[in-house]
Amino acid sequence: MLLVLLAAAVLALTPLPSFVSPDLPPPDADDAAPELPPPPPPRHQEDLVLGAGPLPPQSVVDPEAVLRRLDFLASPLEGARISMPDSHLPGAPREYRQGWHQGIDYYAGHSGIPIVWGQTPVLAAGPGEVVRADLDFVELTVAEREALLAECVRLQTTPASALDRLHGRQVWIMHPGGVLTRYSHLAGLAEGLREGQTVERGQLLGWVGNSGTAAAARGSREGAHLHFEIHLDGAPFWVGLSLDDLRTVLRELLDP
Ligand SMILES: [Zn+2]
Numbered sequence: 572m573l574l575v576l577l578a579a580a581v582l583a584l585t586p587l588p589s590f591v592s593p594d595l596p597p598p599d600a601d602d603a604a605p606e607l608p609p610p611p612p613p614r615h616q617e618d619l620v621l622g623a624g625p626l627p628p629q630s631v632v633d634p635e636a637v638l639r640r641l642d643f644l645a646s647p648l649e650g651a652r653i654s655m656p657d658s659h660l661p662g663a664p665r666e667y668r669q670g671w672h673q674g675i676d677y678y679a680g681h682s683g684i685p686i687v688w689g690q691t692p693v694l695a696a697g698p699g700e701v702v703r704a705d706l707d708f709v710e711l712t713v714a715e716r717e718a719l720l721a722e723c724v725r726l727q728t729t730p731a732s733a734l735d736r737l738h739g740r741q742v743w744i745m746h747p748g749g750v751l752t753r754y755s756h757l758a759g760l761a762e763g764l765r766e767g768q769t770v771e772r773g774q775l776l777g778w779v780g781n782s783g784t785a786a787a788a789r790g791s792r793e794g795a796h797l798h799f800e801i802h803l804d805g806a807p808f809w810v811g812l813s814l815d816d817l818r819t820v821l822r823e824l825l826d827p
Pocket of ligand 1: 676
């Protein structure tokens with residue numbers, strides 16, 4: 572009996588072991604607080620620039636805020652609709668180069684306007700300064716292009732330098748507010764276009780082409796399309812948007 576009383580006294584004096592993690596709120600915290608989704612995994616800046624990783628199922632940035640920052644832009648092709656097949660949109664896999672699509676493709680048959688190699692005008696999506704104009708572009712040979720793609724497969728990613736070559740003849744425009752637009756696969760540039768030049772929205776930059784593609788390397792004009800990118804603060808604008816919100820933002824921004 573004495574032993575039992577002693578044991579009871581010891582138990583009473585011993586603090587209860589704590590099973591509560593110090594990270595958890597105290598028991599009297601607001602139990603009704605909603606559970607927040609886990610934050611998205613951090614991504615390396617280079618991954619962002621190369622458009623690595625699929626689009627998140629739900630937006631982790633506010634699509635309205637993105638729209639407000641980009642609402643001065645207009646379509647780079649007069650009267651064209653955004654092409655809605657997933658493969659034409661940012662975030663689509665590009666297995667042939669072990670990477671992801673980081674722009675919007677405008678193809679004939681999907682955009683509501685004729686898109687013809689060397690004839691369809693490409694226009695500045697907004698006012699800004701030309702920061703890149705490939706005046707001396709030289710097309711890849713078939714062998715050079717195949718070597719680039721083999722390197723992508725070997726590295727299991729698309730290095731920035733390879734992606735740049737695969738985009739063919741390009742123009743880039745820096746707009747106010749940290750917005751950059753890029754126009755790729757061009758057949759040619761508008762006469763007199765130069766880096767450092769100021770352009771207005773709707774000003775002619777060049778013509779749709781297929782430079783940088785397999786067809787162009789073969790000397791063909793097949794597959795002409797405009798690859799158009801919008802970057803915000805140095806990364807593709809769609810990073811953090813779901814596919815649904817991306818479609819909504821693109822339609823509101825760029826559709827006629
Ligand atoms: Zn593209």
